[in-house]
Amino acid sequence: MSEATIFREGAFHFRVEGDLTFSTARSLLAQSQELFNPSQGISIDLSHTKRTDSAGLALLLEWMKRAQDHGASLEVTGMPQALIAIAGLCNLEDLLLTVTSKTP
Amino acid sequence: MDKLIINGGGPLNGEVRIAGAKNAALPILAATLLADGPMSVGNVPHLHDITTTMELLGGMGITLVVDEKMSIEVDTSTIKEFYAPYELVKTMRASILVLGPMLSRFGQADVSLPGGCAIGSRPVNLHIDGLRAMGADIDVEGGYIRARAKRLHGARIVMDIVSVTGTENLMMAATLADGTSLIENAAREPEVVDLANCLNKMGAKVSGAGTSTITIQGVEKLTGTHYDVLPDRIETGTYLVAAAMTGGRVKVRDTCPDLLDAVTQKLREAGADIEVGKDWMILDMQGRRPKAVDVHTAPYPAFPTDMQAQFTALNSVAEGVGIVTETVFENRFMHVQELQRMGAKIRLEGNTAICTGVERLTGAPVMATDLRASASLVLAALVADGETLVDRIYHIDRGYQNIEEKLSGLGGKIRRIPS
DSSP: OOOEEEEEOSSSEEEEEEEESHHHHHHHHHHHHHHOOTTSOEEEEOTTEEEEBHHHHHHHHHHHHHHHHTTOOEEEESOOHHHHHHHHHTTOHHHHHTTEESOO | OOEEEEEOOSOOEEEEEOOBOHHHHHHHHHHGGGEESOEEEESOOOOHHHHHHHHHHHHTTOEEEEBTTOOEEEEGGGOOOOEEOHHHHTTOGGGGGGHHHHHHHHSEEEEEOOTTOOTTOHHHHHHHHHHHHTTOEEEEETTEEEEEOSSOBOOEEEOSSOOHHHHHHHHHHHHTSBSEEEEESOOOOHHHHHHHHHHHHTTOEEEOBTBSEEEEEOOSOEEOOEEEOOBOHHHHHHHHHHHHHHTOEEEEESOOGGGGHHHHHHHHHTTOEEEEOSSEEEEEOTTOOOBOOOEEBOSTTSBOGGGHHHHHHHHHTSBSEEEEEOOSSSSOOHHHHHHHHTTOEEEEETTEEEEEOOSOEEOOEEEOOSHHHHHHHHHHHHTEESEEEEEOTHHHHTTOTTHHHHHHHTTOEEEEEOO
């Protein structure tokens, strides 16, 4: 069973470690509900994630939607190439790139 | 609607990876309905019809996940609806492929009739009649095929016309039937064989796929497995023709040369040097102009109708006169008028196109009318003087994954203009 954890690195900075997949998405969503303040802009570092799949992409889209609903910003660093490829398959690559930052 | 702008130029050179065959991936995704347990399908092409199939399965409540190797993982344990709605079926006729497996495994299936398909027309009747022979209770009402069965039983089914999807649907249904089924006058296409291989890997007992008689011994259940879809033989052939027309040298990799014998033979006749490996092919034209070839389409293993338009384009710029005879589909020379607008000398006589090759074609605005016709226009544009604008390329996007990227990678001057 794969695992994943969200670590707080600063007031508005978070880091995800582990898999960003179907088997971890539910747990990561629950963790994010406790950690993230949706009304404030946050940045998430995904450079420490291992495997990803379309459920991981769905989770990221959920975080983007929440930020948008609250008029807050979301920035993602270390976006896994595999996640971008999956987004490409779903014609969501452009949407994903709107939150992608190259700076760690 | 997106358009392609192509500037004809020099020879294509380089390597291109061939995607999985859509016509194999669609039935195999439908076959996941038969699996008792999660299943994954790899080498799936990134095409709209695949997304539609995922939407179709997802709408039933099935869990679908795309992993980072782009394999599609399917878990049918969460299925709630046994229903394929008109909104999806009308955009993709292959949706009917869920009918057989859904009925066989779950005992019920409500599948919309494909758009533009009159009740009583042969293609749908083949599926319905075959399932009825296996004991299914089927009504067609309100535009839907409503099928019910406690458990299908084995039957001898003689298909009055050869149908690939009909063969596939009935073969899938028979895998979980009680007893042995025999499908006679079955389609022999490699995509049917690939489906049979997948079903056998899931635990089915299918034999004779690739011949006109397929025998299926029904089993109690099938299990999930991983299966990689076979490479697309038509995409392979299209890039080989592109190399031949431009006088270039192209290696196609991750393909299956055994599936292309009829095409390879014609390309050699056209003057191409072809080297073949286990999963690759190199076509080298050494800058020569191709020679015209005669082509006569027929079901597999003969020359495929899906390569007819590309060879018509090749003959348009070849040395000599080539005769292309289409025996599989009527009215499949829609590309000829557009090629003529680019300066091709083609005369149509019924189901035959007589092509007198010209030295050069001329770029022009042209319109894609169907998938393979579009491909032939792109190929012609690659050797035409000046700029060609190909409109309505949604046709080409249905069958060719990233065609502009792949051709650009080979040196073609092609770009997409988004709508």
